[in-house]
Amino acid sequence: xxxxxxxxxxxxxxxIMTTDLRKAYGRKTVLDGIDLRVPAGTVFALLGPxxxxxTTTVRILSTLIEADGGQASVAGHDLxxxxxxxxxxxxxxxxFSAVDNLLSARENLILMADLYRLGRRPGRHRAAALLERFxxxxxxxxxxxxxxxxxxxxxxxAMTLVGEPRVIFLDEPTAGLDPRSRRELWAIVRELVADxxxxxxxxxxxxxxxxxxxxIGVLDxxxxxxxxxxxxxxxxxxGGHITVHFAGPAxxxxxxxxxxATGLVNEERATVAVDGDxxxxxxxxxxxxxxxxxxxxxxxxxxxxVEDLSVHTPDLxxxxxxxxxDRR
Amino acid sequence: MRNRxxxxxxxxxxxxxxxxxxxxxxxxxxxxxxxxxLLLFVGVLGKTLGSGLAAxxxxxxxxxxxxxxGIIITAVAAGSMATAVAVCVDTTEGIVDRFRTMPVSRVxxxxxxxxxxxxxxxxxxxxxxxxxxxxxxxxHATVAQWLxxxxxxxxxxxxxxxxxxxxxxxxxxxxxxxxxxxxxxxLPFVGSAxxxxxxxxxxxxxxxxxQPFTPAIxxxxxxxTGAPIGHNAVIALGWCVVLGAxxxxxxxxxxxxxxxx
Ligand SMILES: Nc1ncnc2c1ncn2[C@@H]1O[C@H](COP(=O)(O)OP(=O)(O)OP(=O)(O)O)[C@@H](O)[C@H]1O
Ligand SMILES: [Mg+2]
Numbered sequence: 001x002x003x004x005x006x007x008x009x010x011x012x013x014x015x016i017m018t019t020d021l022r023k024a025y026g027r028k029t030v031l032d033g034i035d036l037r038v039p040a041g042t043v044f045a046l047l048g049p050x051x052x053x054x055t056t057t058v059r060i061l062s063t064l065i066e067a068d069g070g071q072a073s074v075a076g077h078d079l080x081x082x083x084x085x086x087x088x089x090x091x092x093x094x095x096f097s098a099v100d101n102l103l104s105a106r107e108n109l110i111l112m113a114d115l116y117r118l119g120r121r122p123g124r125h126r127a128a129a130l131l132e133r134f135x136x137x138x139x140x141x142x143x144x145x146x147x148x149x150x151x152x153x154x155x156x157x158a159m160t161l162v163g164e165p166r167v168i169f170l171d172e173p174t175a176g177l178d179p180r181s182r183r184e185l186w187a188i189v190r191e192l193v194a195d196x197x198x199x200x201x202x203x204x205x206x207x208x209x210x211x212x213x214x215x216i217g218v219l220d221x222x223x224x225x226x227x228x229x230x231x232x233x234x235x236x237x238x239g240g241h242i243t244v245h246f247a248g249p250a251x252x253x254x255x256x257x258x259x260x261a262t263g264l265v266n267e268e269r270a271t272v273a274v275d276g277d278x279x280x281x282x283x284x285x286x287x288x289x290x291x292x293x294x295x296x297x298x299x300x301x302x303x304x305x306v307e308d309l310s311v312h313t314p315d316l317x318x319x320x321x322x323x324x325x326d327r328r
Numbered sequence: 329m330r331n332r333x334x335x336x337x338x339x340x341x342x343x344x345x346x347x348x349x350x351x352x353x354x355x356x357x358x359x360x361x362x363x364x365x366l367l368l369f370v371g372v373l374g375k376t377l378g379s380g381l382a383a384x385x386x387x388x389x390x391x392x393x394x395x396x397x398g399i400i401i402t403a404v405a406a407g408s409m410a411t412a413v414a415v416c417v418d419t420t421e422g423i424v425d426r427f428r429t430m431p432v433s434r435v436x437x438x439x440x441x442x443x444x445x446x447x448x449x450x451x452x453x454x455x456x457x458x459x460x461x462x463x464x465x466x467x468h469a470t471v472a473q474w475l476x477x478x479x480x481x482x483x484x485x486x487x488x489x490x491x492x493x494x495x496x497x498x499x500x501x502x503x504x505x506x507x508x509x510x511x512x513x514x515l516p517f518v519g520s521a522x523x524x525x526x527x528x529x530x531x532x533x534x535x536x537x538x539q540p541f542t543p544a545i546x547x548x549x550x551x552x553t554g555a556p557i558g559h560n561a562v563i564a565l566g567w568c569v570v571l572g573a574x575x576x577x578x579x580x581x582x583x584x585x586x587x588x589x
Contacts, residue, residue: 062429084431092429098422102347114339115432163430 013040015075015167015198016061022069023056030056032222033070038215043189043199045209047316048219049324054202055095057219058171061200062092075167075198091165093157095172095202099144105131105155106140112162130158133188150181157188168192170201174208186211206316216316220324234314237322242285242295245278245308252279258302259283259295279307287313333433340432340440347414348448354410358452361513362403363459369395369522370463396457396465397549398521401541403456404485405516407449408492408509415441415496416505438493438583445489446482453481467552477551480564484544487568488512490575497582516541520549540567 016038023031030053038044048054059065061074063083071078077085092098100108106127113123131137134154144152153173160168170189174182182205189199189212203209209216210230218226218233226233246252256274259281273282285291292311299306348355370392418424418441427437461467469477492509499505518536519525525536536542543563550557 064425064428087429087431090429092426094422094425096422098426100343100423101421102350103343107346111339111343112430114342115336115427115430117335159426 014038015040016044016073016200018061018070018072020070021057021060021067021072023053023060023065023067029222031060031067034219034222034224036217036224038198038200040198041193041196042214043193043201043212045213045216046200046202046219047204047206047209047216047320048202050204052219052324053222054219055171058092058094058169058200058202062090062169063087089166090169091160091163091167092169093160093171093173095175097152097156099152099155099159101144103144104141105136105144105147105158108144108155108159109162112159116163118162126162130161134158135184149176150178153177154181154185157185161192165197167198167200170199172202172204174203174205182208206320210316218320218323226319226323230316233316233319237314237318238284240285240287240313241282241311242287242292243280243282243310243312244295244299244306245280245310247279247305247307249276249279251304252276252281254302255281255299255304258298258304285311287311333436333439336433336436337439337443340427340436341443344414344418344440344444345447347418348444354413355407355448355452358403358406358410358449359455361406362399362456365402366395366399366456366460366463369399392460392463392465393467393553394549395522396460396467397552398516398519398545399460400453400457400481401484401545401548402513402516402521403453404449404481404488405509405512405541407445407452407485408488408495408512409506410448410452411441411445411489411492412496412499412505412509413502414445415493416499416502419497420500420502434583438579441493442486442489445492446485449485449489450482453485468554469552473551477548480544480547480551480561480568483565483568483572487572487575490572490579492575494575494578494582497579515539516545520545540564540571543567 014037016036018034018036021031021034021036022029034057036044046054046057056065060067061072061079063079063086066080071080073079074086075089077089079086099105100111103111109127109130110123113126116123118126128137131140134157136151136155136158139147139151144155147155153176157170157173173189174185177185186208189201193199199212201209201212213230215227215229216233217224226236244255246255252274256272259272271284274280275282283295285295292309296306296309424437428434467474491512495508496505499508518532519539519542520536521541525533525542528536543560544567546555546560547557547564549555550560
């Protein structure tokens, strides 16, 4: 027993694993050898610019299309050898709506329940519960053509949950949602993860990856160009800085001199970028209290008044822009 | 496994039937088209065509008896347009991709479409047959002949439906899907539906004699009005097998290729 525990600690079970996954459309290589490791019960976010191959990856992993090369397994089932076993454990909410527009929301959910063979009564109960959970009870029997984009998206996800999948693929699940709906969806994702579900997410919203994902992979030019936790990725890029705003040009000039002196905490040779029009001085910083204090102390000592001060720590946008080349 | 295919087919068939019942315009089109042609030929052109028919040995007064079987076959052919459009619309919607990621039998997805289309074509063909009876078509057939005619029509419907399903699957847009079966819809007109093939100019005549609808029309006409059938029944059944098997193979191949749309 003890040995077992130790084993799971050192090598967490991988729910999604790909090795050298390849896909080309004609002469265009979309995936050029993708290696992914997604531990069970975590959220993995795949980031990448438009056309990077995120949807292609999701379509391969969800058995919709076959890879040209490489191996992949989901929940221990090989994609090429046992796609049917994979289909039994996954749920997919694609980038584009996959609801039956000619049926009502309730009928859509009952259709899913019937296809998962939940039985008549349990199926209806499950449909009703999901309508409630996704705030669709009132509109449940109206035609879907009257639904807003957000309602449609919620129904899409509700349909994915009918079969209680252990692995869920979400391809840009919050595209086009307002901030409130987006937060609601994040809350649902967190609930699912708390229940042990593994989530494979693609997104254009870096805040979303920041909020939800344990691990992030950045896809560009057919390859994973960076992978790690949010903190690890942020460490890859410089870009943290303090911006100090002054009342007038005289103060700014004096500050530039004071700040350029050596010996700033954490910054042996602080390069101060002075903007005479905006009356700001910008200097690199890790955003720590210590570095802030040392800047303010130095300005204080020189008797220079500070109008305003802002701290910019590197975010995923910086990471994304730094890592994904401009190929257009 | 087998049981699963059956339950999935029934589940998906319920869904397809709901579509057809809620949005019956395509099925209605499959009724109105042949009925309008029937009215046109009987009411407007009936006299001229009837006497033309008399010249080649028919009865002018009974032109409707001559064309009604042809119109009924036209109704079967018209159903294929509704089928192709329905299949195309459905498979271009994301819902079918969702089914493909679920443990759902893939054969069931096609089978449900085929059964739904066959049922709606039976309904529209029965309506067209009823209208021709209202307009004066008086078939004198025994029960066995009625059953034989219905059986052949059913067989033809099944064959054309598989063909239309394949056309719907390979069409990128519903417009393309409604154009693809045009050939099927117009083929009975260049057959013996409205005039005997023997009355047509050379070239057209050969085509009319050897195309698949003529033997089917001749067989149904023979069964319902007592006209001679000859080898037509066997040839018609042979065509059904060929068209049906070809359509089935085409549809299955098109469906297993995911990026058709
Ligand atoms: N069926 C197809 N046939 C040909 N090319 C395709 C096909 N599907 C995708 N592609 C190409 O593969 C590339 C990757 O597409 P994919 O949809 O995976 O990108 P994505 O990362 O999801 O982009 P987005 O953020 O815009 O959704 C694109 O250049 C696209 O044109
Ligand atoms: Mg995409």
